[in-house]
Amino acid sequence: MRRLVSKIHRWLGFCVGCLFIITFATGAVNALHELLERLDAHQLSRLYRYQPQTPAEQAAALTQLTSPAFNSTGLTTAGIEKSALDEIQLPTAQAPFYRLVQGNQSWLFAVDNLNQGTLAEAAGAGLFGAVLYLHRTFYLGFNGPLGINGAQLVAVVALLALTIGLLGVWLWWPRRRQFRWQNLVPRRAERRLFYQSHMSAGVVVITAMALFAVTGSGIAFYQQTRALLGVNANVTPLATALAVENSWPAWLKQAYQLMPAEAELRTVKFEHKNTGGANSAGGEPSQIELNFWAPGDWLGIANNRVLIEPASARIIAADRFSERPLSAKLYTLMIPLHTGHHLPLFYPLLLLLVGLLGSSMVASGLISFIVKPRRRQATKPAAPGSLVAKTLRRQVDQQLAEWRQQAEVGAVVRLRSGDMALLDRALLLECEQLLAWRTDEQTEPYLHRVLAALAERVGELKAQFANETEARNNPALTTVLEVQALLEEKARICRVIP
Incomplete structure (x- = not known):
């Protein structure tokens, strides 16, 4: 599997x-x-x-920004078509300006100066x-x-x-x-x-x-x-569409009444009829969506909506975030x-x-x-009594004897990288060959001896450190522990140890 x-x-x-x-x-x-x-x-x-605005001030600004007769230096220079606006973002404390969006471009207007726009x-x-x-x-x-x-x-x-x-x-x-x-x-x-x-x-x-x-x-x-x-299940049309005067003051006054208390208008989105292209210029929007933020909205996102149909001057739907299903x-x-x-x-x-x-x-x-x-060549592990193993073991024993003498006179024993390499070389050589060799009845006793020797060496190595943290941070000892884990896993797979 x-x-x-x-x-x-x-x-x-x-x-x-x-x-x-x-x-x-x-x-x-x-x-x-x-x-x-x-x-x-x-x-x-x-x-x-930033200047907080009342609904009446917002309506006056939207009336000016969407008026066909609106003559702004910023818009005139950029050549924007106000009938094809996609969105108007109202001022907030984080973004204290009006932002008019059309496609990939936007224009910024100060609250106290709507006659001068800046192309963003x-x-x-x-x-x-x-x-x-x-x-x-x-x-x-x-x-x-x-x-x-x-x-x-x-x-x-x-x-x-x-x-x-x-x-x-x-x-x-x-x-x-x-x-x-x-x-x-x-x-x-x-x-x-x-x-x-x-x-x-x-x-x-x-x-x-x-x-x-x-x-x-x-x-x-x-x-x-x-x-x-x-x-969309909760965005149902109003039982009776509200007929209002076809103006921003009337729309906002009625929309605020449909929204929760303390709601704030954040964005106005325009949906245009697809005549010659999406959001094509040259006509009034077929639908206007007012997005409100209200206390309790998640992440501060304006999730309350009011839908307006300008052609018939009616508010056709209202959607409160608090009334939506989870x-x-x-x-x-x-x-x-x-x-x-x-x-x-x-x-x-x-x-x-x-x-x-x-x-x-x-x-x-x-x-x-x-x-x-x-691919490594699968070679038979060297016999424990081979010349290489004897030479390395002699060097290891000499190093251990030197450490014992230091310990007897009260000297602090510290492992160096060269000492670790010398101490581990014989065992790692044997382990590496064992990992590449097939475990069977003939090699099983040898695997037992190497595992026992490896466990003994790990104990001796850990004893040389002041604390467990210092032992774990030593890269050479970490290598020995990884080899020990691999060898034990191989032994378990081959049913050599329980």
């Missing part, structure tokens, strides 16, 4: 890993972009003065925009060759990678005591170290892999996810948990670390798969 699972993990992992390393690496870059955007937003917030840096352009698109769709788009949806392909790859990772944890579990934090990153270009790095890093990032695979799949298959969690509330966490938006600063930093460590994990796994292990 383990052999079959190991083959599946290795071969399927190689195929999926060639794509999944792109997901991990681009995810790290996106986390870095999130950190840089937060730094940029912090610097921008110092240039504007494009959010989805340049290097970071290209990396984000690669992360989302593998550059296949949402309707790529042969009708492949790139976003859904990314989600399938992530779920396969999660399955492979869980198989890897199952394979690693019997060896869990060999886990070492220093093995997370390979220290040298050796296949053994790449393999250890792959196992150690995989165990560390498996929980984050599960979180990102589930949330990313929920975003890619958003229609199925929303239906499964009943997200499954629908959990859905609102998918994007923040996957991207780090609206979460504390430590979370994007954690995303960056996981992305880098995950990329290293997949890369080390691919390298250890491609680089084949060297």
Whole structure:
């Protein structure tokens, strides 16, 4: 069973890993972009003065910003079409300005000066925009060759990678005591170290892999996810659509009455009729969505909504976050948990670390798969009475005698790396040959003797250290203990010891 699972993990992992390393690496870059955007937003917030606004002041500002006759130097220079606006973000303490969004561009307006806009840096352009698109769709788009949806392909790859990772944890579990934090990153270009790095890093990032695979799949298959969690079940039209005056003051006055107490309007989104392209200019929006934040909303996200139909001047639906089922509330966490938006600063930093460590994990796994292990010649173990063993044993006994003399006169005995190498060389040579040799009835007594000698030497080595911590931190003694564990495992498999 383990052999079959190991083959599946290795071969399927190689195929999926060639794509999944792109997901991990681009995810790290996106986390870095999130950190840089937060730094940029912090610097921008110092240039504007925050002024809390009443609903009437918000209505007056929205009326001016969306008016066809609105003449702003910033907008006129940039050539924005106000009828094709996608979103207006209202001022908050963290972002004390109005932000008008159209596609990948946005314009900033001070609360006390709506006649002068500043063109902000494009959010989805340049290097970071290209990396984000690669992360989302593998550059296949949402309707790529042969009708492949790139976003859904990314989600399938992530779920396969999660399955492979869980198989890897199952394979690693019997060896869990060999886990070492220093093995997370390979220290040298050796296949053994790449393999250890792959196992150690995989165990560390498996929980984050599960979180990102589930949330990313929920975003890619958003229609199925929303239906499964009943997200739209609570967004029912009002029994009687509220007819209001076709103006921002009337809309906001009625919308605030439908929202919980102390609610605050955060964003206004516009849905345009698809005539000649999504969000095409040249017409009034078919629907306006007002997003409110209210006390009790998770992560400070504006999750309360009011839907307005401008053509008929009616409020057609209202959605309170507090009235949603738990499954629908959990859905609102998918994007923040996957991207780090609206979460504390430590979370994007954690995303960056996981992305880098995950990329290293997949890369080390691919390298250890491609680089084949060297085959050692299976040689019969040297007899305990051979010339090499006698010479090494004589040197070891001389060193032990020297240490005993030091101990008798009260001197503090300290092991040096050269002493450790001398003390361990004979036993490690015998153990290495035993691990490569087939255990049978003839070699069983010899294996018993080597295990007994190894246990005796480990006890002698530990006695030379001041405390257990100093002994554990000695790399040479760690090597001896690892060899002892491997030899005991081989002995158990061969039914030599219970």
